[in-house]
Amino acid sequence: MPDASLVLGIETSCDETGVALARIHDDRTELLVDAVASSVDEHARFGGIIPEIASRAHLEAMVPTIQRALGEADVDLGQVGAVAVTAGPGLVGPLTVGAAAAKALAVGLGVPLHGVNHVIGHAAVDEMVHGLFPERVMALVVSGGHSSLLLVDDVATDVTELGHTLDDAAGEAFDKVGRLLGLPYPGGPHIDRLAREGDPGAIRFPRGLTAAKDQARHADDFSFSGLKTAVARWVEARQDAGQEIPLHDVAASFAAAVADVLTAKTIAACRRHEVDTLVIGGGFSANSQLRELATRRCAEAGITVRIPPIRYCTDNGAMIAALGAAVVRRGLPASPLDLAVDSSMPLTQVTV
Amino acid sequence: MPLLALDTSADICVSLVADPRPGPWLASTLGTLASRRVVEQRRHAELLAPMIEEVLGEAEVDRRDLTAVVVGTGPAPFTGLRAGLVTARTLALALGVPVHGVCSLEAVAAQALTDLDAAAEVLVVTDARRRELYAARYRRRDPATPRGELPEVVALDGPLVDSAVALQERGAAQGATVVGAGAALHPEHLAGDPEVVVDPAVLAVLALRRAERGESMPTEPLYLRRPDVTPSAGRKRVSG
Amino acid sequence: MSAVHEVELPDAASARAWGRSLATVLAAGDLVVLTGPLGAGKTTLTQGIGEGLEVRGQVASPTFVIARVHPSQVGGPALVHVDAYRLGSLEELDALDLDTSLEDSVTVVEWGEGLAEVLAEDRLELVIDRPHGGAGLSEEDLATADAGTRRVRVRAVGPRWADVELPTGG
Numbered sequence: 044m045p046d047a048s049l050v051l052g053i054e055t056s057c058d059e060t061g062v063a064l065a066r067i068h069d070d071r072t073e074l075l076v077d078a079v080a081s082s083v084d085e086h087a088r089f090g091g092i093i094p095e096i097a098s099r100a101h102l103e104a105m106v107p108t109i110q111r112a113l114g115e116a117d118v119d120l121g122q123v124g125a126v127a128v129t130a131g132p133g134l135v136g137p138l139t140v141g142a143a144a145a146k147a148l149a150v151g152l153g154v155p156l157h158g159v160n161h162v163i164g165h166a167a168v169d170e171m172v173h174g175l176f177p178e179r180v181m182a183l184v185v186s187g188g189h190s191s192l193l194l195v196d197d198v199a200t201d202v203t204e205l206g207h208t209l210d211d212a213a214g215e216a217f218d219k220v221g222r223l224l225g226l227p228y229p230g231g232p233h234i235d236r237l238a239r240e241g242d243p244g245a246i247r248f249p250r251g252l253t254a255a256k257d258q259a260r261h262a263d264d265f266s267f268s269g270l271k272t273a274v275a276r277w278v279e280a281r282q283d284a285g286q287e288i289p290l291h292d293v294a295a296s297f298a299a300a301v302a303d304v305l306t307a308k309t310i311a312a313c314r315r316h317e318v319d320t321l322v323i324g325g326g327f328s329a330n331s332q333l334r335e336l337a338t339r340r341c342a343e344a345g346i347t348v349r350i351p352p353i354r355y356c357t358d359n360g361a362m363i364a365a366l367g368a369a370v371v372r373r374g375l376p377a378s379p380l381d382l383a384v385d386s387s388m389p390l391t392q393v394t395v
Numbered sequence: 396m397p398l399l400a401l402d403t404s405a406d407i408c409v410s411l412v413a414d415p416r417p418g419p420w421l422a423s424t425l426g427t428l429a430s431r432r433v434v435e436q437r438r439h440a441e442l443l444a445p446m447i448e449e450v451l452g453e454a455e456v457d458r459r460d461l462t463a464v465v466v467g468t469g470p471a472p473f474t475g476l477r478a479g480l481v482t483a484r485t486l487a488l489a490l491g492v493p494v495h496g497v498c499s500l501e502a503v504a505a506q507a508l509t510d511l512d513a514a515a516e517v518l519v520v521t522d523a524r525r526r527e528l529y530a531a532r533y534r535r536r537d538p539a540t541p542r543g544e545l546p547e548v549v550a551l552d553g554p555l556v557d558s559a560v561a562l563q564e565r566g567a568a569q570g571a572t573v574v575g576a577g578a579a580l581h582p583e584h585l586a587g588d589p590e591v592v593v594d595p596a597v598l599a600v601l602a603l604r605r606a607e608r609g610e611s612m613p614t615e616p617l618y619l620r621r622p623d624v625t626p627s628a629g630r631k632r633v634s635g
Numbered sequence: 636m637s638a639v640h641e642v643e644l645p646d647a648a649s650a651r652a653w654g655r656s657l658a659t660v661l662a663a664g665d666l667v668v669l670t671g672p673l674g675a676g677k678t679t680l681t682q683g684i685g686e687g688l689e690v691r692g693q694v695a696s697p698t699f700v701i702a703r704v705h706p707s708q709v710g711g712p713a714l715v716h717v718d719a720y721r722l723g724s725l726e727e728l729d730a731l732d733l734d735t736s737l738e739d740s741v742t743v744v745e746w747g748e749g750l751a752e753v754l755a756e757d758r759l760e761l762v763i764d765r766p767h768g769g770a771g772l773s774e775e776d777l778a779t780a781d782a783g784t785r786r787v788r789v790r791a792v793g794p795r796w797a798d799v800e801l802p803t804g805g
Contacts, residue, residue, distance in 0.1 A: 057700075093721075094701060095473060102477045102616065106484050120489060134700055136474050139440040143478040144485040146444035151458060151489025187699040210678050211696045218698065219673055228721070249778040268696075269781035272674030272765070276780045279768030380444045386704050387692035 045154050047124040050371055051112075052364025055141030056133025056161045057188075058082045058097040060104040061360030062112040064123075065171065065368040072368045074171040076116035077354075077361040080104035098136035105144050112360070123152060127367020130158030130378070130395045131388030132188075138384035146380055155377035157370045158395035160388055162189050164362035165324035167198050171365050172351040180349075181318045183309045185333070186325035187214035187229070190265050191390055192309060194316055199369040204390040205312055206263025209252075213301055214327040216267035220274050220297055224290055234294045235330055241295030243332070248273050248300040253307065263312050270300055302332040306340050313346050323350045326357045370394055397428060397456050398603070399447065399486070400595035402467030403439045403479030404499035405521055405576055408432040410595035411450040414462060414603065425545075425596040428454035439478035447486070463492050465602040467499035467593055469617035470521070470529040470554050476616050484614055495602040496614035500575070502597040504533035504548045507574040507588075513538040516551065518568045520577030520585060523556045528577040528585070529619065530555055530562055545600055556619045559584035640789040640801050650676050650785055654683020656802035657759075661688065661741045663712035665795070666755040670748040671763035676785050677745045680763070681716055688741060690714045697745075704740070713740040720746040757793030759801075 048068075054061035059082075064075040082100030113120055128145030131138060142158070149156035166182035182193040190208040195201075211219065214231055221230015226237075251266035274297055281288055313321055321341060328334065328350055341348035355361055370393075378395045385395075396414040413426035429450040433442055451458055466483035469476045480496075487494035500519040507517045513535060520528045531553030540546040552567065559581030562568065573587025605612055644650040661667070661684065669677040678696050685694035690705035690713060697703040698718045705714040715737075737754060744751040752758065766783040769776075789801055 092699070092701065098473065098477060099616075099618075102481050105481055106488055109485070109488065135704065136477075139474055140477055140481050143440040143443065144481045146440070147447075147482040147484075147486040148489050150444050150447055151486045153458065207693055208695055209682075209693070212699060215696055215698045222720075223673060247777065249780070268674065268678065273777045273780035275672065275674045276766070276768055277777060283768045380448060381441045383438070383441045386700075387706070389692070 044121070045124045045152065046122050047371070049118065049122055049124045050364050050367045051123045051126050051148070052360045052362070052367050053126070053128045053141045053145045054161070054164070054358055054360045054363045055101045055137045056129045056131070057137060057358055058092050058100070059358040060101050060108050061358060061363065062108045063360030063364040064112055064116050064118055065361070065364035067368050067372050071174060072171050072365055072372075074361050074364070075118065076112045077359055078108050078112040078115065079359050080108045092134070094134045094136050097134065098140055101137050101140040105140065120152065123148075123154060125155050125157060125367060125371050126152070127157040127159050127363050127370065129161045129164065129363055130382060131161065131385035133161055133386060135384060135386045138386065142382065142384050150380070156380065156382070157367050157375075158378040158382045159363060159366045159370065160390065160393050161363075162191060162390050163193070163198065163202055163393050164366045165356070166193060166195060166322050167366035167369055168324065168355045168359075168362035169322045169349050169351045170198070170369065171361060172355060173349045176322075177320055179318050180320040180322050181309065181313045181316065182322045182324065183305065184325040185213045185305065185323070185327035187218070187231075187327070188212050189325060190305070192263050192312055193390060194318070195322075198366065199373050199375060199393055202391060202393055206261070206265065206308070207390070208265040208267065209261070210266055210268035211271060213265070213267060213305060216271050216301060219271055223275055223278055224288070224293065231327070231330070234298060235332070237291050237294035238298040238332060239295075241289070241291030241293070243295040243299035245289070245292035246277065246296040248296055250300055250304045250307075253304060262315075263308060265304060265308065267301065270297070298330070298332045302330065302336045305333060306336045309337075310340055310344050310346065314344070319345065320347045320349065323348065324356055328356045329353045366393070396462045397454070397460060398463045398465055398599050399450070399461050400465040400599040400602075401443065401447070401479055401483060402499055402502070402593045402595050402598060403443065403475045404467050404469045404471035404593060406432050406434045406592060407439050407442050407446065407475070408593060408595050409443070409446045409450055410599070411454050411456060412596045412599040425600060427596045428456065430595065437475065439475040443478060443482050458490060461490055461492055463487070463602070464490070464494045465595070465599045466494065466496055466614055467502065467595070467598055468496040468614060469499055470523070470556065470619045471499065471617070472524055473618060476618070480614050480616055493606075494614055495606065495612040497598045497601050497605075497612060498531075498554065498617060499593050499598070500529065500531045500554055501533065501548050501550075501601060502593045503575050503591055504531070505545050505601060506594060506597050507572065507591050508533065508535055508546050508548060509543060511572065512542075513540075516571040518571040518573045518587070519575040520562070520573060520587070521575050522577050522580060523619075527556055527558050528562065528580065530557065530567060530577070532567065532571055545597060547601070547604060554617060554619065638791045638796070640791065642787045642789070642803060644676075644785045644787060646782065647676065647679050650679045651683035651686065653787070653802060654680045655687035658684045658687020660799050660801065663740060664738050664755075665741050666737070666751065666758040667741070667743045668747040668751045668758055668760045669743060669745045669763065670761065672765065674781065675763040675765045677763060680761070681743050681745070684741070684743060685714050688712065688714050715740045715742040717742065717744040718746055719744050719750050722750060757795030759796065760790040760792060762788045
């Protein structure tokens with residue numbers, strides 16, 4: 044018999060096939076299992092995500108990953124009370140595979156389907172790590188594809204997008220600077236590694252949208268394009284002069300600029316909106332400078348910072364099960380079976 | 396004992412089929428209880444699940460009474476085909492019933508051969524986009540199968556993907572009746588009857604018979620094309 | 636058949652404005668190929684095109700996802716924004732698994748030189764130059780590194796563009 048408190052979450056917005064099971068308790072949401080199959084090795088050959096390859100991998104991984112999750116949690120599929128799935132944003136083909144699978148499960152099990160927002164899932168997953176959210180939290184979601192600042196009054200019903208990147212996402216800026224420096228894809232981890240041995244104060248790269256003139260319109264927005272161009276021109280000037288590029292210092296100074304802007308703007312937003320809890324999620328929250336700086340600055344500002352362990356920051360089914368559980372907990376209506384995936388789903392839309 | 400059969404290789408179609416065993420497998424006794432067909436190139440993942448609910452509702456069949464799920468494995472353009480396959484696989488998982496895959500072109504061939512002579516051959520062509528066709532040539536497996544009875548088929552050529560011109564040049568259609576939606580696309584090179592399309596009930600019958608013979612019917616997709624986005628060979632110039 | 640047209644865009648606002656003007660001559664089925672180094676302003680220009688087409692969503696870099704579809708808010712064509720940097724060939728958009736078609740959309744391909752030409756016989760090829768190097772170690776120089784005039788060379792290829800007047804400088 045279906046158990047209404049048991050939620051199965053499916054995530055396929057990019058290149059990880061994630062299936063997780065969450066159990067809703069009165070005072071917490073418990074993660075029972077989080078199974079992930081990744082096609083990232085296939086992509087590494089190609090230097091990044093190729094949508095068609097990811098979609099093919101999702102199709103092959105879907106049933107085995109569901110079975111693995113059920114087996115590890117010792118749960119029978121018939122006990123699942125609701126199915127949650129990423130409806131967007133993300134890659135259309137991969138999203139389509141997950142949505143079709145979730146719909147078939149919902150039809151086959153006779154249980155409700157909940158299409159939810161991937162980016163908000165990156166925040167919601169922390170409810171299973173550090174407990175249910177207080178009334179109001181700020182969420183900074185930073186990844187290869189997103190850099191967004193969200194004011195979360197209710198994670199299932201009331202999310203306001205305060206700001207986002209106007210050009211490159213933080214992770215994307217890292218990858219592009221990685222290109223400039225001749226590092227392999229993805230550049231993020233390489234720059235992070237180089238940066239640890241460099242001087243973050245060596246080069247004063249610009250902090251995008253922090254000037255007084257940008258405060259009115261773009262106080263909560265990010266821009267990393269100007270920073271990227273500055274790094275490009277700095278490197279070009281050095282090359283033109285026949286000088287060697289100090290990779291460690293460039294990486295450290297660049298990473299410092301990104302972490303500085305992200306944390307300064309986020310903390311300013313917390314103050315402005317009188318929020319005392321900050322959640323940081325998304326794959327880029329693995330970045331060590333961001334973690335260190337956010338922890339230090341939040342402590343100084345009296346803000347509680349919640350950053351889930353790295354395995355819950357990257358894409359996974361747990362984030363979708365967590366958000367699905369939040370939706371079910373509030374008794375929200377099911378999504379229609381004809382729900383369409385949405386590659387550019389607005390971040391104010393939690394459910395479909 | 397109903398089966399659910401679906402195909403997303405061209406149109407999106409779903410049929411609820413009464414298990415007609417024991418045969419004979421007359422086309423007139425396929426026993427379709429309810430069916431839906433939508434002619435759409437996209438939106439497969441949106442439309443399919445509601446169509447499944449509709450056929451179950453119309454025939455007043457409880458999903459828990461389904462005995463198997465049958466799915467067309469293509470060949471077909473990627474996104475829509477995957478929606479059908481993942482739907483069939485996960486639905487079967489949820490219901491705890493087997494899932495059977497049948498090449499979509501074989502269903503078209505079996506249907507076309509039903510009313511042709513014992514020795515007849517058909518070339519089935521469907522739209523592969525990019526100005527190409529999926530094609531496969533078939534005949535009856537057992538020439539003794541009487542006319543009017545849905546025959547098991549055997550592939551003589553294909554399935555493959557190629558342009559209509561190339562198919563014409565290699566004589567793919569010579570001596571065969573051309574059928575399938577692809578026959579309407581390049582009539583100057585390959586003309587035939589485009590009205591013969593996949594009937595999920597035919598997929599279901601072929602699957603049941605193969606199950607009786609103990610054949611395995613994997614649901615692997617027939618993409619017939621590699622993921623055509625190839626990686627960048629060298630480093631591009633990123634600096635000005 | 637091709638015609639060359641040049642514009643100078645002194646800053647990001649003018650680049651965006653020129654993109655908006657360009658959008659007025661774009662229709663479903665059109666292809667725009669953008670070429671230029673990192674920081675040239677390809678995404679900025681595309682943002683202008685997106686504004687002009689009145690599509691939904693923030694037009695940002697599609698590098699990570701390779702392609703992003705922005706549906707129209709006014710019943711017009713969608714904007715398909717592609718970053719082909721990591722791709723070596725691009726026979727058809729089908730391969731990107733977008734569930735949308737060239738015919739129904741305005742397609743803008745960044746880093747598409749040498750790849751995207753096969754997508755359509757008619758297309759606009761835009762080559763954007765930005766100031767090179769020069770920025771020293773001074774904070775002031777780096778802070779303004781992203782400023783400076785962009786020169787855009789537009790090559791209109793194919794009969795589609797034969798009688799179309801392209802917008803002049805922003």
